[in-house]
Amino acid sequence: MAIQEGEKLPQATLHRMVDGRPTPVTTDDLFAEKKVVLFAVPGAFTPTCSEAHLPGYVVHGDEIRSKGVDSIVCVAVNDAFVMDAWGRDKNATDLVMVGDGNGEFTRALGLEMDGSGFGLGMRSQRYAMIVDDGTVTMLAVEAPGEFEVSKAETVLSALS
Numbered sequence: 203m204a205i206q207e208g209e210k211l212p213q214a215t216l217h218r219m220v221d222g223r224p225t226p227v228t229t230d231d232l233f234a235e236k237k238v239v240l241f242a243v244p245g246a247f248t249p250t251c252s253e254a255h256l257p258g259y260v261v262h263g264d265e266i267r268s269k270g271v272d273s274i275v276c277v278a279v280n281d282a283f284v285m286d287a288w289g290r291d292k293n294a295t296d297l298v299m300v301g302d303g304n305g306e307f308t309r310a311l312g313l314e315m316d317g318s319g320f321g322l323g324m325r326s327q328r329y330a331m332i333v334d335d336g337t338v339t340m341l342a343v344e345a346p347g348e349f350e351v352s353k354a355e356t357v358l359s360a361l362s
Contacts, residue, residue, distance in 0.1 A: 204312035207341050212310035216300040219286035233336045236272040239357055241330040246280045246288035250349050256292050258354035263296050269361035273298050279305045279325045330357050
């Protein structure tokens, strides 16, 4: 069953690039005592993710942070090298780009999807959430093939 609003995020270790090296970062590091917008994409460098989803958070990042958000975290079932390269390619330097390379966090959330039909294997569903001190206060999971409820603009409205 997928995580619900009002529930705590599961403990997990993700990876991000720090000084050119993949570095472990725990969910406590990312979410404890902070208000965070977390959004997930099925894959870095994929069309909707690269052309609309990530760029929306880059464009609206300052507005989102002005609503009391400490950080904006992007996660995908990709490795830290890919997430870092994608973030640099899309000018997402103010976002926290983390890889869930083994999909453990995604599975623990219950938000995985099978992309085998497209040669992708197990990936994350497309979603966005607001997390306050590790607790999910807003969760918006996209229906398959859709891109509406997890957009930066939708999350910005939820923060207002």
